[in-house]
Amino acid sequence: MSGLTHIAVLPKEVLENLISTQCKVFVDATVGGAGHALGVLDRNRKLHFIGIDRDQEALDRAEKTLERYSDRVTLLRGNFRDLKEMLHGIGVSSIDGILFDLGISSYQLAGGRGFSFKDDEELDMRMDTRDVLTAYEIVNSYRQDEIARILYEYGEEWQSRKIAKAIFDRRKKDRIRTARELADIILAVKKKTGKIHPATKTFQALRIAVNDELASLAGGMDAAVDLLSPGGRIGVITFHSLEDRMVKQRFRSDEALTVLTRKAIKPGIEEIRSNPRSRSAKLRIAEKI
Ligand SMILES: C[S@@+](CC[C@H](N)C(=O)[O-])C[C@H]1O[C@@H](n2cnc3c(N)ncnc32)[C@H](O)[C@@H]1O
Incomplete structure (x- = not known):
């Protein structure tokens, strides 16, 4: 992955499954670097x-x-959990397709907001800089047990208590200012096994907490299903199991939806080779009855 470009994940699969000739209004709820957007606009003119x-x-x-x-393009700033209000604001009450490509883009990862553990910038991690809560705030002012809970619930980090204690001990001496400082604290208490950096799960957990990602996803999917016209499709690309489980259960439990992906669509070897960020991606699609 280059830090300077963002390569859209599962581009062919998104277009083939979500964009038909009948699609008149399409929402990209996570337009990001506009990679999927270009494909969508080219496929259906x-x-x-x-x-x-x-x-x-x-x-x-x-x-x-x-x-x-x-x-043919309208761009809107906001959290997709407020999708209904945003679309009503521009006079749209029904849509034919919607894509959620979750997480952050390569631009954000390289953008100096402390999303990456290699980053020497202040721990921020806000996708929307108007939001108040930052990772700095969580790490430097939340209670130890509350930090452990966040790491366990949102990062599935089984060494959550040990890491929370290390954070707390450091805080007694000095504030933890940068992403790299936090990564070093974790490295000192959690051994590196395999290729994955020991701080990966902690960083995922903090990002989810800062951006209230799981509640946003739940609200966004509810709004999307309500807005879809009959025959319209929803596609969600996730990058970790917490989100994938939510999407799978949400689709299965809704009588207004037919699930089109009994098993999630995953990238092939070629895509993973050319875009390593895609390796954990899963795409699930459902159609409104
Ligand atoms: C993985 S990137 C999308 C990349 C895009 N599909 C492309 O091809 O370039 C995810 C984007 O979604 C945005 N995002 C994440 N959660 C969001 C939310 N709840 N509401 C609105 N945007 C969100 C992020 O700011 C980021 O730009």
Whole structure:
């Protein structure tokens, strides 16, 4: 993965399963670097494209990338959990397809907000810089047991208590300011096994907590299903098991949906080779009855 470009994950599979000739209004709830967006706009030259992101930098980039399609594109800033209100605000009450490509983009990872444990920048991790809560705040002011709970629940980190204690002990001496400082604290108490960095799960957990990602996903999927027209499709790309379980259960338990992916669609070897970030991606699709 290059830090400077974001390569869309499962691009062919998204287009083949979500974009038909009948699709008139399509929402990309996570427009990000506009990789999927370009494919969507090229595949169906009549549809209107609504791109949403909570990160203003992502929207600015998407606006430039999609300039030549500007007459068919509307870009909106906000959390996709407020999808209904956002679309009602522009007079849209029904949609034919929607994509959620969760997590952060390579631009955000390289963007100096402390998303990466290699980062020497302040621990921030907000996707929307208007939000108040930062990773710095959690790490430096939450109770030890509360930090352990976040690491366990959102990171599935089984060494959560040990890491929370190490964070707490360090805090008694000095504030933990940067992502790299936090990664070093974790490295000192958790051994490296295999290729995965010991801080990976902690960083995932903090990002989920800072951005309230699981509640946003639940609200976003509810709103999307309500807005879909009959025959319209919802696709969700996840990057970790917590989210994938939520999507699978949400689709299965809804009588208004037919699940089109009994098993999640995953990238092939070629895609993983050319875009390593795709290795944990899973795409699930359902159709509104
Ligand atoms: C993996 S990137 C999407 C990349 C995009 N599909 C592409 O091909 O370039 C995820 C994007 O979704 C945004 N995002 C994540 N959660 C969001 C939410 N709850 N509401 C709105 N945007 C969100 C992030 O800011 C990020 O830009």
